[in-house]
Amino acid sequence: MFNFEDYAKSAFTVDNIIFGFDQGELKILLIKRGEPPYTNQWALPGNFVYPNEDLDAAAERVLGELTGLKDVYLEQVRTFGEVNRHPLGRVITVAYYSLVKIKGYNLKGTSPLSQKAKWVSIENATNLAFDHDQIFEACFRRLKRRVRTRPLGFELLPRKFTLTELQQLYEAILQPEKKIDKRNFRKKILSMKILVDLNEAQEGVAHRPAKLYKFDKKKYEKFVAEGFNFEI
């Protein structure tokens, strides 16, 4: 006989993978846990969903409480449900991800579960609590795949950027698999007509100032919706 109570014994959480880009480095936002399990260990900003709370709402709330980040567009990536992934019992976790500009966020959470939040280079985002290494890897793989079929950068770069900065972003995501040829990259990205030449140059740099570009928002969004093939 089916008895609902036999099944209604699981908890579920949300975990957020927030990518940012700064000084040529791809980073993710981690918290140092302030409560058990895994106290003092670095982890993805995640926590339990209230029994009467929608998943997407929970992802937003948890991210805000643990890191101070608000109004971030979170996209569901995948659900992780291995039987023994959580020490307290059966806990399914739904992973969300987002790409944001690092500048402009004040990392001040309100929850004691987070001692502090910090942007960490993806190379150093290892030995995380729970199965968070595995969750991070899955989300990073998704980002690497996405680079090939959707434009990228609008969410991660400052409004005005140089072609070198854009190439550094692609390299940070595609490494170590791919070294990008500068000439090919420029030819390809300019032929897509996704960039607007601002007729401005960088200021306050030691080297010869480079031209500044911004994205053509309409074209960018068209490519996001329809997909494309960016082979570099």
Add this chain to the structure above:
Amino acid sequence: MFNFEDYAKSAFTVDNIIFGFDQGELKILLIKRGEPPYTNQWALPGNFVYPNEDLDAAAERVLGELTGLKDVYLEQVRTFGEVNRHPLGRVITVAYYSLVKIKGYNLKGTSPLSQKAKWVSIENATNLAFDHDQIFEACFRRLKRRVRTRPLGFELLPRKFTLTELQQLYEAILQPEKKIDKRNFRKKILSMKILVDLNEAQEGVAHRPAKLYKFDKKKYEKFVAEGFNFEI
């Protein structure tokens, strides 16, 4: 004070969206429910995950029990967790999808939850139990998006097929948004060199027999892995 028991009150299910293609029509596999809730109503083949069972394993088991389909490659699509989506309590569901050849499966489930399983044209897959209309729509949208960046057909068509059959498959997925021009479609698909001309013609057809093709498996898999842009 955090108390795990306050959160460990949810159940979770898996729901499978199995697409097939037959006689020019795109279909999905539904079950007529044999048990409450929603007895006698059509639904996606889904059921509860055992507390000690992995998600992927549960999706496979449930599909087999309800429909008889075995050894199907299931891919996780998205998790649906609206607070009131299930009448018995808080139930999160993880949706899996697959593309299969309709022929060759004997629709014989073993679970009383399924009175019967049946391939249903996607136009008629409406008024499903729970929030299954919404889950189906989300998976169908994913399939429509995927057509633009990955090759399609290997999983759905017979081993030998005509260009007309391949075009019908694309039309069945992209309709009603898109009418496909025959000449453009053929030019585009042949230029990708993804098809092998078998130097055979159809047999036993009333009209002029068309040429038969099969997929070049290696090229097909390369495109699946790397993505491409199929604008038609």
